[in-house]
Amino acid sequence: MIKTILLNNRPEGKPTVSNFEFVTKDTTLTISEGEILLEAVYVSVDPYLRGRMSDAKSYVPPFELNQPVQSGVIAKVIASKNSKFTEGDFVSGLLAWQTQQVSNGEGLLKVDGSKAPLSTYLGVLGMTGLTAYLGLNEIGKPKAGETIVVSGAAGAVGSVVGQIAKILGLHVIGIAGTDEKIELLKTKFGFDAGINYNTCTDINAAIKKAAPNGVDIYFDNVGGPISDAVLFNINRFARIIICGAISVYNKTETPKSISVQPFLVKNSALMQGFIVSNYAEKFQEAMQQLATWLGEEKLKYTETVVEGFDNIPNAFIDLFEGKNKGKMIVKI
Amino acid sequence: MIKTILLNNRPEGKPTVSNFEFVTKDTTLTISEGEILLEAVYVSVDPYLRGRMSDAKSYVPPFELNQPVQSGVIAKVIASKNSKFTEGDFVSGLLAWQTQQVSNGEGLLKVDGSKAPLSTYLGVLGMTGLTAYLGLNEIGKPKAGETIVVSGAAGAVGSVVGQIAKILGLHVIGIAGTDEKIELLKTKFGFDAGINYNTCTDINAAIKKAAPNGVDIYFDNVGGPISDAVLFNINRFARIIICGAISVYNKTETPKSISVQPFLVKNSALMQGFIVSNYAEKFQEAMQQLATWLGEEKLKYTETVVEGFDNIPNAFIDLFEGKNKGKMIVKI
Numbered sequence: 001m002i003k004t005i006l007l008n009n010r011p012e013g014k015p016t017v018s019n020f021e022f023v024t025k026d027t028t029l030t031i032s033e034g035e036i037l038l039e040a041v042y043v044s045v046d047p048y049l050r051g052r053m054s055d056a057k058s059y060v061p062p063f064e065l066n067q068p069v070q071s072g073v074i075a076k077v078i079a080s081k082n083s084k085f086t087e088g089d090f091v092s093g094l095l096a097w098q099t100q101q102v103s104n105g106e107g108l109l110k111v112d113g114s115k116a117p118l119s120t121y122l123g124v125l126g127m128t129g130l131t132a133y134l135g136l137n138e139i140g141k142p143k144a145g146e147t148i149v150v151s152g153a154a155g156a157v158g159s160v161v162g163q164i165a166k167i168l169g170l171h172v173i174g175i176a177g178t179d180e181k182i183e184l185l186k187t188k189f190g191f192d193a194g195i196n197y198n199t200c201t202d203i204n205a206a207i208k209k210a211a212p213n214g215v216d217i218y219f220d221n222v223g224g225p226i227s228d229a230v231l232f233n234i235n236r237f238a239r240i241i242i243c244g245a246i247s248v249y250n251k252t253e254t255p256k257s258i259s260v261q262p263f264l265v266k267n268s269a270l271m272q273g274f275i276v277s278n279y280a281e282k283f284q285e286a287m288q289q290l291a292t293w294l295g296e297e298k299l300k301y302t303e304t305v306v307e308g309f310d311n312i313p314n315a316f317i318d319l320f321e322g323k324n325k326g327k328m329i330v331k332i
Numbered sequence: 333m334i335k336t337i338l339l340n341n342r343p344e345g346k347p348t349v350s351n352f353e354f355v356t357k358d359t360t361l362t363i364s365e366g367e368i369l370l371e372a373v374y375v376s377v378d379p380y381l382r383g384r385m386s387d388a389k390s391y392v393p394p395f396e397l398n399q400p401v402q403s404g405v406i407a408k409v410i411a412s413k414n415s416k417f418t419e420g421d422f423v424s425g426l427l428a429w430q431t432q433q434v435s436n437g438e439g440l441l442k443v444d445g446s447k448a449p450l451s452t453y454l455g456v457l458g459m460t461g462l463t464a465y466l467g468l469n470e471i472g473k474p475k476a477g478e479t480i481v482v483s484g485a486a487g488a489v490g491s492v493v494g495q496i497a498k499i500l501g502l503h504v505i506g507i508a509g510t511d512e513k514i515e516l517l518k519t520k521f522g523f524d525a526g527i528n529y530n531t532c533t534d535i536n537a538a539i540k541k542a543a544p545n546g547v548d549i550y551f552d553n554v555g556g557p558i559s560d561a562v563l564f565n566i567n568r569f570a571r572i573i574i575c576g577a578i579s580v581y582n583k584t585e586t587p588k589s590i591s592v593q594p595f596l597v598k599n600s601a602l603m604q605g606f607i608v609s610n611y612a613e614k615f616q617e618a619m620q621q622l623a624t625w626l627g628e629e630k631l632k633y634t635e636t637v638v639e640g641f642d643n644i645p646n647a648f649i650d651l652f653e654g655k656n657k658g659k660m661i662v663k664i
Binding site: 051220223224227242243244245248254255256257258259260261262263264265266267268269270271272273274275278 | 383552555556559574575576577580586587588589590591592593594595596597598599600601602603604605606607610
């Protein structure tokens with residue numbers, strides 16, 4: 001019995017369960033020479049997948065209709081005719097939302113569950129950790145004593161960004177959407193200050209208060225009005241790292257914000273969008289550093305683990321309601 | 333008889349003549365040891381001065397009320413007690429809007445009217461030329477075969493940007509506000525295509541047509557809806573150079589535009605504000621290159637020369653009506 005989740009139709013605005021189609025086939029998969037049979041163990045759901053559901057030009061091609069949705073998956077090798085893999089290995093890679101699947105092994109990375117929990121290879125030691133580390137360092141070029149603001153701070157990427165910034169000696173301010181998340185930022189992740197954008201009546205003023213020396217780096221996961229408020233507080237030569245814009249992904253009209261250009265020119269400031277694969281040549285180095293910090297317990301992580309293959313679409317949709325704390329993962 | 337122009341009050345929105353006060357003193361200036369007496373010959377008026385008229389945080393401090401306005405000035409040394417300057421020398425520097433003034437010579441650069449017309453030291457060989465050259469090269473990192481869009485293309489900076497881009501082998505598209513300016517871009521400055529934003533009904537589509545391979549570099553002097561339209565056409569790894577935002581300088585409310593963040597993240601694109609003084613260590617090299625191209629007639633320039641000290645404020649105000657072609661200069 002193999003279950004698959006296909007893209008049934010493209011969302012307008014917020015994705016819903018009806019965008020997906022569940023298919024169950026009463027079959028057994030077989031493998032040929034060079035192939036391996038994989039069983040999904042953990043599936044990653046990420047905001048950027050919303051982009052792939054639309055039929056629009058982006059850095060990754062859109063998902064095709066009536067084809068399986070894909071994301072980062074940790075899978076167990078349950079049969080192998082490929083010399084590089086042995087039954088019982090665990091691998092990480094971009095795989096289909098499917099309980100079992102066949103692969104030729106290309107693009108898969110072996111992961112070691114004895115060194116760190118398997119799920120961390122989708123999070124702090126996976127793409128989200130690399131995104132945090134490389135975005136912050138390659139674009140932000142952080143210097144001890146500077147001030148950084150992180151939006152989506154309790155999210156998978158944001159919580160790692162803030163912790164790395166603390167390790168590097170910055171003053172770290174996080175913006176998130178519940179008091180519980182703000183508490184988590186300050187107690188578990190060591191942020192210096194937190195702002196709850198849902199209860200704060202004047203985010204601009206709150207940032208000014210939390211960042212008396214102004215903002216040198218802004219790691220932006222959200223866009224929209226929160227990012228507008230940060231702009232009023234940036235310093236000369238500020239670096240704004242555009243990692244995501246979750247607040248506008250579901251907008252059907254082109255969203256409007258305040259004009260950033262006057263702020264950038266007044267402050268000789270930089271705004272740079274990126275995806276982690278731009279820095280693929282630095283993955284090795286970054287992952288080693290992250291693993292070292294994780295081993296030293298300098299880096300904490302939070303996962304929201306949802307159970308059950310059938311809940312993948314719901315877990316994905318919940319990202320846009322801010323229901324996750326840290327990395328959102330589905331355990332199969 | 334010494335005439336001075338003071339800042340009388342700060343503009344709200346568009347500057348007017350009433351923001352300035354003319355003062356005439358029936359006096360003769362005298363100089364002490366180490367000083368020189370200067371007579372203004374050419375005065376530069378520039379959009380960025382609008383920023384200094386406001387009492388807002390910016391990269392240069394605001395002008396003080398009831399004090400002389402300053403800008404780039406070419407002046408003649410009419411008396412000298414400073415060994416570095418001789419009567420008859422011409423100098424360039426940031427000086428007051430005043431017919432005659434005393435200086436200790438600090439920050440003044442001697443300029444040679446026999447090598448190039450004196451006024452070019454305010455334009456193509458001065459701050460505007462350096463702004464074009466350094467903004468394009470340091471941020472834009474142009475490569476032969478790429479496509480660049482320049483807004484405010486018939487302006488002092490824009491016209492030089494386009495020409496340098498052509499020298500470097502790029503496909504160059506200029507946006508300007510009259511058919512006459514578009515004609516000038518194509519005939520005199522060698523742009524490949526021009527778009528008149530005042531008569532064009534769909535700037536986005538016009539850019540798409542003029543840039544079939546997409547836009548790799550956008551040199552932005554204007555901000556606002558023109559810049560919004562360019563965003564829809566940027567390529568992966570595009571560089572957007574924010575030199576100015578003349579379309580919004582006079583707005584009294586914080587202007588809104590489409591959100592740039594989704595475009596930047598989708599395209600791993602960069603947006604960087606700057607002022608030319610960020611690159612002071614490259615002035616020498618840049619000026620030599622510009623002078624070489626000017627000597628080889630690879631670089632053309634246009635000046636709009638207004639006559640008479642009393643017309644300085646009007647010339648400045650006319651910048652915001654797009655009445656200048658190229659560098660706006662007042663001849664005293």
